[in-house]
Amino acid sequence: MNRDHNHPDDAANNVAHHDDDGHAHGGGEEMGLRIFLFACAVAAVAYGVSWLRPEWSRWAYGLGAVLSVAPFARTAFVKALKGRPFSIETLVTVAVLGAIPIDAGAEAVVVVALFSLGELLEGFAAARARSGLSTLAKLLPSQAVIEVDGERRTVDVTTLSIGAIMLVSAGDRIAADGRIINGSSALDDAAITGESRPVDKSVGADVYAGSINGDGTLKVEVTKDASSSVVARIGDLVAQAQATTAPTARFIDNFSSWYTPAAIILATLIALVPPLAFGGEWATWTYRALTVLLIACPCALVLSTPAAIATGIATAARSGILIKSGEALEQLAKIGIAAFDKTGTLTRGHPVVTDVAGENTLEIAAAVETGLTHPVAKAIVAEAERLKVAVPKATDVTIKQGEGAVGMVGGKQVALFSPRAAGSLSADVAASIDALERAGKTVAVLLVDGKYLGHIAVRDEAREDAKPAIAALNALGIRTLMLSGDNQRTATAVAEGLGMEAEGELMPADKLKRIEALKTEAPVLMVGDGVNDAPALATATLGLAMGGGTDVAIETADVGLLKDRLWGVPDAIRLARKTRKTIFANIVIAVGLKLVFLVLAVFGITNLWTAIIADTGATILVTFNALLLFWTFQPTAVDEGSVASTEA
Ligand SMILES: Nc1ncnc2c1ncn2[C@@H]1O[C@H](COP(=O)(O)OP(=O)(O)OP(=O)(O)O)[C@@H](O)[C@H]1O
Numbered sequence: 333m334n335r336d337h338n339h340p341d342d343a344a345n346n347v348a349h350h351d352d353d354g355h356a357h358g359g360g361e362e363m364g365l366r367i368f369l370f371a372c373a374v375a376a377v378a379y380g381v382s383w384l385r386p387e388w389s390r391w392a393y394g395l396g397a398v399l400s401v402a403p404f405a406r407t408a409f410v411k412a413l414k415g416r417p418f419s420i421e422t423l424v425t426v427a428v429l430g431a432i433p434i435d436a437g438a439e440a441v442v443v444v445a446l447f448s449l450g451e452l453l454e455g456f457a458a459a460r461a462r463s464g465l466s467t468l469a470k471l472l473p474s475q476a477v478i479e480v481d482g483e484r485r486t487v488d489v490t491t492l493s494i495g496a497i498m499l500v501s502a503g504d505r506i507a508a509d510g511r512i513i514n515g516s517s518a519l520d521d522a523a524i525t526g527e528s529r530p531v532d533k534s535v536g537a538d539v540y541a542g543s544i545n546g547d548g549t550l551k552v553e554v555t556k557d558a559s560s561s562v563v564a565r566i567g568d569l570v571a572q573a574q575a576t577t578a579p580t581a582r583f584i585d586n587f588s589s590w591y592t593p594a595a596i597i598l599a600t601l602i603a604l605v606p607p608l609a610f611g612g613e614w615a616t617w618t619y620r621a622l623t624v625l626l627i628a629c630p631c632a633l634v635l636s637t638p639a640a641i642a643t644g645i646a647t648a649a650r651s652g653i654l655i656k657s658g659e660a661l662e663q664l665a666k667i668g669i670a671a672f673d674k675t676g677t678l679t680r681g682h683p684v685v686t687d688v689a690g691e692n693t694l695e696i697a698a699a700v701e702t703g704l705t706h707p708v709a710k711a712i713v714a715e716a717e718r719l720k721v722a723v724p725k726a727t728d729v730t731i732k733q734g735e736g737a738v739g740m741v742g743g744k745q746v747a748l749f750s751p752r753a754a755g756s757l758s759a760d761v762a763a764s765i766d767a768l769e770r771a772g773k774t775v776a777v778l779l780v781d782g783k784y785l786g787h788i789a790v791r792d793e794a795r796e797d798a799k800p801a802i803a804a805l806n807a808l809g810i811r812t813l814m815l816s817g818d819n820q821r822t823a824t825a826v827a828e829g830l831g832m833e834a835e836g837e838l839m840p841a842d843k844l845k846r847i848e849a850l851k852t853e854a855p856v857l858m859v860g861d862g863v864n865d866a867p868a869l870a871t872a873t874l875g876l877a878m879g880g881g882t883d884v885a886i887e888t889a890d891v892g893l894l895k896d897r898l899w900g901v902p903d904a905i906r907l908a909r910k911t912r913k914t915i916f917a918n919i920v921i922a923v924g925l926k927l928v929f930l931v932l933a934v935f936g937i938t939n940l941w942t943a944i945i946a947d948t949g950a951t952i953l954v955t956f957n958a959l960l961l962f963w964t965f966q967p968t969a970v971d972e973g974s975v976a977s978t979e980a
């Protein structure tokens with residue numbers, strides 16, 4: 333396995349070992365098992381000796397406690413040297429050694445055995461987390477078959493260079509991003525785009541590392557080296573995101589930095605005050621103080637948020653949603669308004685000409701639009717090509733942002749403008765344009781030397797899943813709004829069909845102003861295709877870029893969809909809210925258990941054993957609760973062609 337692809341694994345390791353103030357078991361599971369067995373053996377011997385020779389029991393238990401706690405005392409010492417004096421190991425060591433003089437050695441021996449069992453279980457939970465989160469890292473084969481001078485050769489993927497020819501047999505995983513140069517097959521890209529159905533691909537199509545080849549045999553020319561393939565980059569981004577701290581986690585880290593010292597002071601007071609001031613029993617109050625000390629470990633709390641955030645980010649990635657930071661995930665849960673760009677986001681972005689009015693309108697319009705990238709321009713040029721009309725040459729073409737384009741054709745000034753920018757038109761023309769716009773079409777007016785010559789209407793179909801995805805967002809209580817540069821009537825017509833509000837006639841700068849204004853009402857999610865709307869995505873509380881894994885979309889926005897599907901928007905918010913609930917539940921578990929046992933300890937109702945069980949139990953519960961997210965979250969399943977939603 334290429335080292336570059338191991339980041340998701342590292343991130344999972346972070347989840348498991350994040351607990352700086354908690355139980356970090358550096359030695360791994362095997363070490364944990366050995367320490368546990370050692371503690372059990374020591375306890376058994378101590379109990380055996382005491383049973384055979386009751387007069388030796390004090391010594392047996394005392395010695396046993398010292399022996400079995402030794403590995404943890406060592407860890408405590410190492411951590412203290414690293415500037416972390418209040419680790420759980422410190423607390424356990426102090427509690428166990430403190431138990432010996434007050435004749436609680438028998439219990440102390442059991443406490444160490446239970447503690448090491450807890451560590452072992454925690455290690456197991458963490459290992460489950462790792463195997464759940466590292467799926468991305470497992471996607472890439474370590475070897476590839478290439479063709480050199482007509483000969484097949486099996487090579488390590490790290491040695492694959494751009495331009496190499498890979499041979500991919502049926503059922504193989506593709507080793508590097510590339511382009512098909514021979515053969516065709518159905519490819520399962522589920523791992524990269526979350527797309528559940530195999531996609532038919534043939535010569536010229538791009539294939540991605542990690543995809544599974546169907547029945548066909550392919551020859552693929554490598555276009556990216558293994559470490560910069562889409563899947564490797566996704567892995568890197570996910571790992572980076574998991575390594576970020578979310579606001580809640582920062583808060584808890586601050587909290588625990590004074591919580592543990594405070595608990596130690598409390599324990600000291602419990603040990604000293606009642607005996608000194610009220611004539612309490614030294615042994616009783618020391619015992620209670622030691623119990624409080626064990627309960628003082630904040631490990632479960634420290635782990636509560638990062639475990640949920642990291643799992644949430646990994647779960648999102650599995651569903652084709654890239655969430656760039658813990659902060660973005662937390663904010664996503666609070667979104668109140670979702671604003672969408674129209675062209676290319678809610679619509680497919682490939683409008684087609686539906687109506688043409690006036691003599692030679694198409695030819696002259698196509699002359700000005702040739703070479704322009706605006707979707708309207710492309711539609712007009714495509715229509716001229718389709719009808720094979722003779723398109724004259726245009727010179728001096730300039731684009732008027734948000735209005736249209738002008739140029740010189742045959743010595744005349746030709747302008748193709750939106751109706752709003754075109755100035756006053758005759759009542760007849762205005763009425764027919766009005767009707768086209770109400771039907772959701774975008775109209776371009778052709779002016780020659782400033783006079784109306786004709787107009788062209790284009791229509792951009794809404795994406796298949798736009799309507800149900802918007803409905804799902806509305807059902808989540810989110811206000812949905814279209815922000816468009818297009819005519820208000822056109823925007824309204826399209827938006828009404830989708831069940832959302834529309835604001836049209838917005839120049840790019842107006843869009844930013846609108847987003848700023850909306851932000852004063854509620855956190856705003858801006859959804860765009862990542863192409864011309866980077867400023868809008870950056871201005872909103874959160875920017876979400878659609879796109880089939882385009883570089884721009886993946887690298888810039890706070891959230892990027894790998895699948896070019898609007899369903900990703902409600903799915904991302906649903907997942908973020910679920911993650912927030914998990915965080916909340918984790919904090920309640922961690923704090924609640926500690927509080928209950930703290931009170932019980934002060935009143936002497938609980939003992940050292942239950943205190944240690946409560947501590948490790950809380951840590952394990954919190955880890956598994958976070959993992960539940962990964963096991964239970966289902967992205968909305970959508971059938972190709974017909975749109976069937978499972979849940980909102
Ligand atoms: N090259 C062009 N040819 C014809 N009309 C154009 C051209 N460029 C812009 N327009 C007109 O100006 C309007 C606004 O353009 P702008 O690029 O700001 O918005 P848009 O990207 O089309 O729409 P949206 O904001 O909904 O994605 C378009 O709806 C269209 O009517």
Ligand SMILES: [Zn+2]
Nearest residue numbers: 420629631947
């Ligand atoms: Zn703990």
